Amino acid sequence: MFPEPNSELPEDPSAPEEAYLESPHHGFQGDRGAAPVQAAIPAALTIAVSREAGSRGSTIGARVGQKLGWQVYNQELLEYIAQEGTFRQELVENLTPGAGRWVEDRLQELLREQNLSQHPSIINLARLVLTLGAQGEVILIGRGAGCILPRASTLYVRIVAPLPDRVAYMSQWLRLTEEEAAEQVRLRDQRRANFLATHFHRPPGDVYQYDLLLNSSLLGEDLCAALIVQAARAKPGALRGKGL
Template identity: 30%
Template sequence: MSKQLTLEQCMAFLNWQWDSNRRPVRSQIPLTKTAVTISRETGAGGHAIAVRLAECLQALSPKGSPPWTVFDRNLIEQVLEDHHLPARLAEHLPEDTSSQLDDILDDLFGLRPDSWTVVQETAETILRLAMLGHVILIGRAAAVVTARLPHVLHVRLVAPFEVRVERVQADRKLSRKEAEEVVRREDRGRARYWKRYYGADIADPLLYHLVLNTGRLSCEAAVAVIVQALRAGPASGGA
């Protein structure tokens, strides 16, 4: 369930979408170009829930429908390809670890394209994928980027700090202290990314259609709630 999707799988999705010889297929989900954004606290289970959600939505779609595809860390590979950037830049494009000082130094000394340009290019890729539909976009402030698209459902995943630390400790084979630091550092980095580039508060519940506590809900229960929300359709006008 936690397997990382490859760039080849992502490209298979894009190739299907861009094949002009295929006729559009009616989906059992109300909006045929529906997309989902997932914002998550570290350790809240974002990737596992997204992968399971994609499997469920695919099972609900008629045969021949485009594949539901998760874009998480592999979104970086898509950004690099879309904007003809060298692969080595992938290490400089995290949303959850670099500090503001790192950004400033890189911008000043030309160690990579300036951070604002990279964020803009990332937003362009997110918008393109969301407009194609049948995608689940994790992170990168996708809820803000796609806020004006009425067919996109926005989900925020949270959980108690202790629960998240235990998950990170088990998943990444870390000590308790190391896991606590990872959770704090990644949460700070994501919040800073939203604040610096979009002037938004990642924890603002009004930016989302759903805020789910995965300390209370299992992966399957969270997926069931999201699927039900997709069946009902996002509220008019988006988040």
């Protein structure tokens, strides 16, 4: 028969007294060591580049990608993938379960706080940007990437230049007259500003939303790229120092 609750345990002369006093509790499975460390999400930093038309932001972003060895997604590529369902779905399916949950949680947060348009094409774009950002070590140029990704895992960069320099660059790049180039700069700036205001409720000219604001005419493409690389390497440590 089993001993009654609270009854004394039978004595075993061959067992030490501590055997009864220190027997494992029910369910104890021994010391299994420290719990496995969960992978951080996002896994690494992302650089989001905003730029004025004709400021050479795309070229500078490409230089940064070469220096860091990171993939660069320009505006045209982001738009194509966001609209191309099969490729976009493959990227999403390659995420870990934890990263997939992070993408959807962040997307719902943006929608809940009304910081993102509910237009289906914009939701697809935001999901793509978040999917790329969850993996990190990518450079995203345009399409409101800086409005979608969180500050703690993103370096926000804005490239600017004086209007005459931007017009001259646009004229040379597209082989336009000065008047045609000036109109192109105006139209592109206006389209980008309207895109951000309509779908993310932000003006691109708000300088306080950026980590770096660089004048490409004064600094040149290579120095701008070098400064972005330096900031990308320094930002994670700076945030840790602030407890973020």
